Amino acid sequence: MLRSRLKSTFNLRKMTSIPTVQKVIVIRETGGPEVLSYEENYPVPKISENELLIKNKYAGINFIETYFRKGIYPTEKPYVLGREASGEVVAKGSSVTKFDIGDKVAYLSPHTFAQYSKISETGPIMKLPADSSDENLKIYAGALLQALTALTFINEAYEVKKDDYILLYAAAGGAGLAFDQLLKLKGAHVIAVASTDEKLQLAKQYGAEYLINSQKDDILAKVLEYTDGKGVDAAFDSIGKDTFEITLAALKRKGTFVSFGNASGPVTPFPLARLSAKNIKIARPQLFGYIAAPEEWQHYSTELVRLIESHEFKALISKTYPLKDYRKATEEQEARKTVGKLVLEIP
Known part of the structure; x- marks a missing residue:
């Protein structure tokens, strides 16, 4: 009983040292990068009895943030962006x-x-070794969402x-490099699509076997060439509207179309009867459903830790930006000027 009281007192002391406001990247309306706001007096979240408060050290940058910013995925406003992070527990319920x-x-x-985020202790959170270096924290912040997406998909x-x-689009981005590696571990033949030869060579280093330059090559013709006219068993398409028809045509009979992104905008509605000609299956998954x-x-996070610690999986953290420079990061990402994973360092 005494120990419990002492522990509660200790937790309370820790919590009283936490500021009431923090630095964040927030949107208050939808639009282009100009609606992004770096604010220094945003409220620190309050935690309930079963929640943790995390002081973030690094946060991974993902293309999905542009969907929230543009209103493709509606959210209540104001809305603090971000999907994944690493850091230290500073208070608990x-x-x-x-x-x-x-x-x-x-x-x-x-x-x-944000400097501080909260999460339930039963949520998707993993404890890292106590001696984890800043570099290790950066790797996990940069690998978690995209590697788990690839692993589950x-x-x-x-x-x-x-x-x-x-068939894999955006094969040199953060998610793409994760797919390259994990598909190769499965023994698959990866047909990588990217916008430059340099990006394609990077995808090849990470496991892609066949390469298609989307700016110079006929994607469908190349797919049919690489598969002796049969088409692919499955396609992982993060582009959306602009590649839908190509992907549908590139699938073999009984192929599977996995659509998971809207980089070029949402797919235009289409009649389901179009899938019948080749008995195609279509999926629109998201990580949290798995x-x-x-x-x-527990299953997937444990497997990811094993892959990272055994060096079977490598996260390419190509650039780290200060939190306040997120706008620059997303502008470069949307202009397809980046490869691998981008990470924010939290002050």
């Missing part, structure tokens, strides 16, 4: 038992482009088999 103040963690949660959206031919149950999160 009275019912929390799995984590302690001072624990280093990596986690998935909205609103991580190639096992559940379409279960990739050895010798499958897989890790919603605690046992699912």
Whole structure:
């Protein structure tokens, strides 16, 4: 009983040292990069009895933030951007038992482009080794969302088999490089699409086998050339509207179309009857649908840690920006001037 009281007092002391306001990247309306606001007096979230408050060190940058900013995915305003981060537990609710103040963690949660974020202890959060370096924290912040997306999609959206031919767009981006590596580990033949030869060579280094330059090549013709006219077993398409017709044509009979992005805008509505000609299956998955149950999160997060620690999976953190420079980061990302993963360093 005494120990419990002392622990509660200790937690309270820790919490009283936490500021009431913080620095964040927030949107108050939808639009282009000009609607992004770096604010220094945004409220620090309050935690409930089963939640943790995390002081963020790094946050991963993902293309999905542009969908929230543009209004493709509606949100209440004001809205703090961000999907993933790493950092340290600085406060915890009275019912929390799995984590302690001072624990280093990596986690998935909205609103991580901020100095402080909160998450339930039963949410998608993993404890990292106590001696984790800043570099290790950066790797996990940069790998978590995209690597888990690739890991779940190639096992559940379409279960990739050895010798499958897989069409992959944006193959040199953060998600693309994750798919390259994990598809190669599955024994698949990756047909990579990217906008420059330099990006394609990077995709090849990470596991792609066949290369298509989207600015110079006929994507469909190349796919048919590489597959002896049969088409691919599955396609992972993060582009959306501009590539829908190409992807549909590139699939073989009984192929699977995994659509998971809107880089060029949402896919135009189409009649389902169009899938019948080749018995095509289509999926529109999102990561959180595969890790919603605690046992699912445990399975996939454990596998990701194994892949990272064994060096079977490598996260290419190509550039780190200060939090205040997120606008510059997203402008470069949207202009396709970046490769690999971009990360924000939180002050």
